[in-house]
Amino acid sequence: xxxxxxxxxxxxxxxxxxxxxxxxxxxxxxxxxxxxxxxxxxxxxxxxxxxxxxxxxxxxxxxxxxxxxxxxxxxxxxxxxxxxxxxxxxxxxxxxxxxxxxxxxxxxxxxxxxxxxxxxxxxxxxxxxxxxxxxxxxxxxxxxxxxxxxxxxxxxxxxxxxxxxxxxxxxxxxxxxxxxxxxxxxxxxxxxxxxxxxxxxxxxxxxxxxxxxxxxxxxxxxxxxxxxxxxxxxxxxxxxxxxxxxxxxxxxxxxxxxxxxxxxxxxxxxxxxx
Ligand SMILES: [Ca+2]
Ligand SMILES: [Ca+2]
Ligand SMILES: [Ca+2]
Numbered sequence: 181x182x183x184x185x186x187x188x189x190x191x192x193x194x195x196x197x198x199x200x201x202x203x204x205x206x207x208x209x210x211x212x213x214x215x216x217x218x219x220x221x222x223x224x225x226x227x228x229x230x231x232x233x234x235x236x237x238x239x240x241x242x243x244x245x246x247x248x249x250x251x252x253x254x255x256x257x258x259x260x261x262x263x264x265x266x267x268x269x270x271x272x273x274x275x276x277x278x279x280x281x282x283x284x285x286x287x288x289x290x291x292x293x294x295x296x297x298x299x300x301x302x303x304x305x306x307x308x309x310x311x312x313x314x315x316x317x318x319x320x321x322x323x324x325x326x327x328x329x330x331x332x333x334x335x336x337x338x339x340x341x342x343x344x345x346x347x348x349x350x351x352x353x354x355x356x357x358x359x360x361x362x363x364x365x366x367x368x369x370x371x372x373x374x375x376x377x378x379x380x381x382x383x384x385x386x387x388x389x390x391x392x393x394x395x396x397x398x399x400x401x402x403x404x405x406x407x408x409x410x411x412x413x414x415x416x417x418x419x420x421x422x423x424x425x426x427x428x429x430x431x432x433x434x435x436x437x438x439x440x441x442x443x444x445x446x447x448x449x450x451x452x453x454x
Pocket of ligand 3: 254255256258260419420423424
């Protein structure tokens with residue numbers, strides 16, 4: 181008699197990685213001096229030199245992580261710079277992590293990159309499209325904006341040139357609250373419907389801390405995202421034409437699908453005979 185024992189675990193779930201960019205993938209290598217590789221990436225301008233550029237940099241220049249990183253620059257009032265990644269398929273609950281390092285902090289605080297979550301195919305450069313945003317200024321500060329204006333906006337957090345910072349967005353486009361595990365591994369944080377929480381390691385000795393959040397407000401595409409579900413279709417970094425003096429290095433960009441923890445796990449045994 182041949183007996184096959186199958187053990188099935190149910191009731192447990194694991195967050196699914198949708199995008200994991202270190203720029204050091206040996207099977208799909210990036211090249212210093214080139215545009216970064218990435219499935220569904222939207223790059224504007226598609227140039228690696230000049231006042232507006234996106235370019236892979238080497239480990240010595242990469243202050244935002246290990247190995248290769250990417251420098252994004254907007255130093256021209258004639259055009260913006262965008263580096264975005266499509267999330268396919270679109271999602272209702274995601275965690276987005278990335279590391280960054282300011283390359284310049286000498287501006288007046290009038291310009292910023294929007295590190296933002298938007299809908300599929302939309303540009304993060306347009307304020308009406310932004311569901312959740314961390315503004316990376318050119319004067320040594322960052323702060324979040326929960327949604328399109330007049331969404332909740334955070335306090336300015338100081339950052340220094342060459343410093344290494346990491347931020348985590350938890351974004352919920354569902355019509356009901358979700359629970360998530362924070363970057364310190366603590367489970368059960370509740371996030372209301374159509375809301376975002378931000379966590380950040382501000383390199384101030386306090387570790388990774390909650391820096392605030394809020395509910396989506398406003399109209400435009402961001403409003404329509406909040407009204408429906410499965411509207412989280414793109415993340416990235418973008419600036420407006422008028423923005424100038426911006427230079428940031430980014431690395432370790434990761435998007436995961438937040439899967440709600442299920443109830444108590446159950447262990448099922450199946451015995452198949454003969
Ligand atoms: Ca890297
Ligand atoms: Ca929604
Ligand atoms: Ca510009």
